[in-house]
Amino acid sequence: MKDLGSAVAPLDPAALAAHLPETVKAAVSLPEATTTVQLIDPRLATTAAGWLKVESSALCGTDLDLYQKGLSHPTVMGHHVIGKVVSLSPVMQWSWDVEIGDRVALEEYLPCGLPTCEACSKPDIYRFCPEADLWKGQRRVGMLGLHEGSGLHGGNAEYMELSTRTVLHKLPKDLDSNLAAWTQPFANAVDWVVNIGGATSGSRVAIIGPGYHGVAAVAAAKAVGAGEIVVLGRNSRTSRERLEIVESMGASILTNDDAATTSAVLGQHGDRSGFDVIVDTVGLGGPAIDTTEHLRKLGRLVLAGLGDTPVAEVNLKNLVRGASGIVGVRGRSPQSVTRSIELLAAGGTGLELVPSIDVGLDGVDELFRTLLDRSGPSSPHVVIRPSL
Numbered sequence: 001m002k003d004l005g006s007a008v009a010p011l012d013p014a015a016l017a018a019h020l021p022e023t024v025k026a027a028v029s030l031p032e033a034t035t036t037v038q039l040i041d042p043r044l045a046t047t048a049a050g051w052l053k054v055e056s057s058a059l060c061g062t063d064l065d066l067y068q069k070g071l072s073h074p075t076v077m078g079h080h081v082i083g084k085v086v087s088l089s090p091v092m093q094w095s096w097d098v099e100i101g102d103r104v105a106l107e108e109y110l111p112c113g114l115p116t117c118e119a120c121s122k123p124d125i126y127r128f129c130p131e132a133d134l135w136k137g138q139r140r141v142g143m144l145g146l147h148e149g150s151g152l153h154g155g156n157a158e159y160m161e162l163s164t165r166t167v168l169h170k171l172p173k174d175l176d177s178n179l180a181a182w183t184q185p186f187a188n189a190v191d192w193v194v195n196i197g198g199a200t201s202g203s204r205v206a207i208i209g210p211g212y213h214g215v216a217a218v219a220a221a222k223a224v225g226a227g228e229i230v231v232l233g234r235n236s237r238t239s240r241e242r243l244e245i246v247e248s249m250g251a252s253i254l255t256n257d258d259a260a261t262t263s264a265v266l267g268q269h270g271d272r273s274g275f276d277v278i279v280d281t282v283g284l285g286g287p288a289i290d291t292t293e294h295l296r297k298l299g300r301l302v303l304a305g306l307g308d309t310p311v312a313e314v315n316l317k318n319l320v321r322g323a324s325g326i327v328g329v330r331g332r333s334p335q336s337v338t339r340s341i342e343l344l345a346a347g348g349t350g351l352e353l354v355p356s357i358d359v360g361l362d363g364v365d366e367l368f369r370t371l372l373d374r375s376g377p378s379s380p381h382v383v384i385r386p387s388l
Ligand SMILES: [Zn+2]
Pocket: 060, 061, 062, 063, 079, 080
């Protein structure tokens, strides 16, 4: 986003909503973990800087966690949003460098942008803005309540408000819709596996967990030409079916139900020459730390899952002797979103092989319910499409 400087003009939310339908259909998720479909007047918006016609809103584990733990207010959820800009204030047109009709991917962060904010005043680390923090301010797409303006602040609706804090990225108009829906999780994976993990052509990469981000991590490793990709999952129905998906993408698979033996199972795989990058997408804690014994020289263990991570002992001798490291990751850099879009447009990530579970707004309640009781779809690529 460009610096607004002194160019800020007053917004006119009523004018921006003038061409929208009188009511917008939205899936409103309630604190007691149910979802109802409501028709909402977009003219209730008070701070909109533009509007997006939602193409897709992909579901991720954070949605399920928030839903299960109890939202603090009725909310239009959905934070991995793709859509078309249908109205735009002139100042945001300049700031975002987009036109009406452009197809964009939103980031979930709504950072404050103030020069006094440490995260927002440095280049490209706005995801650490306390206001946009998942555990603090919660100013995020898909987390703002129905009581704020129109309430249309998430992707699980036909249209959603854009605010002056919105961070967006232009998408190629002809990028396949299923692939476009991977933009944000694939950007996470590119950051974790490539930018931070250091995977490159020929690397051996191990990924713990074949879930949404595990599958995206396989695609990221594949996109940079990793020599071998190994994915470790459990023996449950869902996990086994997901392992079949990553196998079809070219990964080798391992199953193990005892977290304590994770390192031993990884160490016995293949030629036992170790891994350049190990990514824990599930938050194993101590058992993940144990896998550092299988890192090659200059290798990286990337901790991308928090789970109930306990404090674990680290074998520092292993790290020093191998010049290797352990690093935690949160979200992704804006550059990795750009890279994600380039790689998706170039093709060959393997993500086209992942079955897409497409659900309309009327199906959101059942979708959440069946995912939480584990009777739902096993593919991790679940996409809410308001047009269905
Ligand atoms: Zn997410």
